[in-house]
Amino acid sequence: MRRRRAADTRFRVYGLVALGFALFSLVFLICAIAWKASSAVTYHVVKTDIVLEAGRIVPDGNASPEEITRNIEGFYTLVRDDLFAKFANLEDTPAVRKDFSALIDRLAVLPLARRVAKNPTLIDQTVSIQIPVSDDVDLFLKRSSPRSIPFRLGEGAQISPGQGTDEMVLRHPALESVLSSLTALGSQQGAPSVLVIADSAVARLTDLQDQTAGFEILAGDLADFQGKPLKGLIVAVPESNRTISDLQIAWALALKSEGIIRRVPHTSLLTSTDSTYPELAGSLAAIVGSLLTMLVTGMVAIPMGIFAAIFLEEFAPKNRLTQLIEVNINNLAAVPSIVFGLLGATLLLGTFGLPRSAPMVGGLVLALLILPVVIIAARAALRAVPPSIRSGALAVGASRMQAVFHHVLPLAFPGMLTGAILGMARALGETAPLLLIGMVAFVAEVPSSTTDEATALPVLIYSWASNAERAWEPMTAAVIVILLALLVTMNVIVVMLRRKFERRW
Structure with a gap:
């Protein structure tokens, strides 16, 4: 008796240790990612008022939106010279101007150019601008590097x-x-x-x-x-x-002391598309691409998986063929995801000629990936329905079809929904299949349909993590937090829907 109690005690201790280690690892991982991403929550911008001189913006007098947007150099020199004029004792030489130009990247004025192109009446007017400083200046002001x-x-x-x-x-x-x-x-x-x-x-x-x-x-x-x-x-x-000189540090500190450089929330991380400059990059195109990909995945995998599970569980005859199909479905659930990427690249891109780097192709590949998971979960939910439900429906004169779709399926729906959304959550985090079908491409525009060129959040994380500049590290962690937020949201939806439709026996 003493040995049995000691064994029970050891088992409880082992369980508590395993649970504690798992919780500690989870909390440590979340805290590490959140700490790394905290630097990307805010960033430094130049916020000042400037006069949009017509001689700089439309030097040839052509005020068409295309010409205004194309004149990036005019907007850039306008902003740079306005900041340069705030240092009265600064020596005006080409070398000094070259160092001063490193405070702001040229493409940072592109939103201002687009704003003026949409509203040309702003020319020769005083407007307020907010332009991100370069990543080197931003990292220094954050005391990161x-x-x-x-x-x-x-x-x-x-x-x-x-x-x-x-x-x-x-x-x-x-x-x-x-x-x-x-x-x-x-x-x-x-x-x-x-x-x-x-x-x-x-x-x-x-x-x-x-x-x-x-x-x-x-x-x-x-x-x-x-x-x-x-x-x-x-x-x-x-x-x-280092990549930032003492002069550039002095100019940045002086502008910050005067309130021209300010630290503001990094909203462009959610509202801008990808860029080669960390301070200008955003994840909007990847978020929309992931949602479009998940839309195609859900529309293909969920109905097909549920109907396949209903047929195999309720209508298919029990013979060697169905046994072979069931074994292969279970085996497909364990196939590495990169194999499905190879299948999609060969079949969908090579044979059918579908557009590369499109959410449609990514969604079809991920649908094949999670289809076995959806089928297995749906069959398990159907088996969980008591046999008395089927027998009672058949006893009162219902057909086999009516018994399944009117009585069994509503009761199995919460379990099917759980398996389907968990499969979608797995697909949302997949990277290897999307890399093989070309969704690693640089996407500077937000996709508007499932056939447009797009990327996805896991691929964006891989792409940013591969960059050498240190400024990409907190940006990558921030996108990881966004991806985790989407995954948590999907799991919360699962719990809410399951509680709403679940019936206890």
Whole structure:
């Protein structure tokens, strides 16, 4: 008796340990994805008012929507020069303008160009614009990359002009702690950058010895530092090893201090289509493509699977042929999904010539993938109906068809629905079959039908995760969260419908 109780106790402990490990793994996975995606919830934009000069937008006088939209360079130089003019002491040279141009990508002004093309009366008017900054600037302002260490000097700094016009000498006791931080960082094939900030003025460390430092002014002038509380940043990565220079950091910090660069919700992640620039990319085309693909999958797999299950379970004779069909259905449920992708690429694209990268082809392939799952779940739901229901219906004079469709099917419907939607949830997360039929293509327009070129959320995740730039990491995690939200929504619908139609015996 003691051994039996000990065995029961061990079994409970093993079950609790397994359950706890599963819950811990699930929570850890969700938290890791959510933490990575949190950086993509917001992003930095340039928000200011500019005058849409006709000489820049329509230099040849042709104000047709096509010409306005095509003139990306005109809109870009207009926005860049407006921001450049806010730095009065900035040297106007081709090299400086080239560095300044890296704050905003050229294609970022495309929505503004389309807006003016739809409403040409905005030309020569003052309009408010909101344009994303480049991904390098955005990552730095989020303190994601490169790594920066903030410090505060406060008031009490003694500042005097240096030898050059743009230099100054600063004396402050807190510089000793800054020197200690630099020593702790060590040598990384170059010296880290130390930036000192006073409101919208920024200067860079050129020499640091105990409580004295020489600084080169990057933004603003010497008067901006006089009598102001000072703070700063230590950029741990040397300037030669990063994609954003000290000058670009100074300009970004100055614009942010003046309220021109702001951090706003990243709504374009849901409202924009794919792009080669992380700050401009969105998942709208992939979301619509996934929904269209699931529409085709559901319209093909669910009716076909349910009717096949009804025939096999209720009407098919029990012989070797039906046994062979049942065995093959069970085997097809275990076939790797990439095999169905090969079948779709060979049969649907090669033989029937259906359009590549279309939701119709993707939906048909995924329908073949989940068809065995739907059939097996539907047959299990039919078997769960008590035999007395069939016998009672037949006893009162109902035909075999009437007994199945009027009495058995309504009772089995909740189980069938559960299996169908769970199969759809599996199809929503499949990637390999869609890759083989060409749905990995870059799609810049939202598909409007099942024959348009499209992509899907799992393929978009694969594509973004394959990019080398660090800015794609939080974007990829954010799309994963969107995909998980769709999966959770489908499972919630399953639970609600099952509770509504389920009957307890």
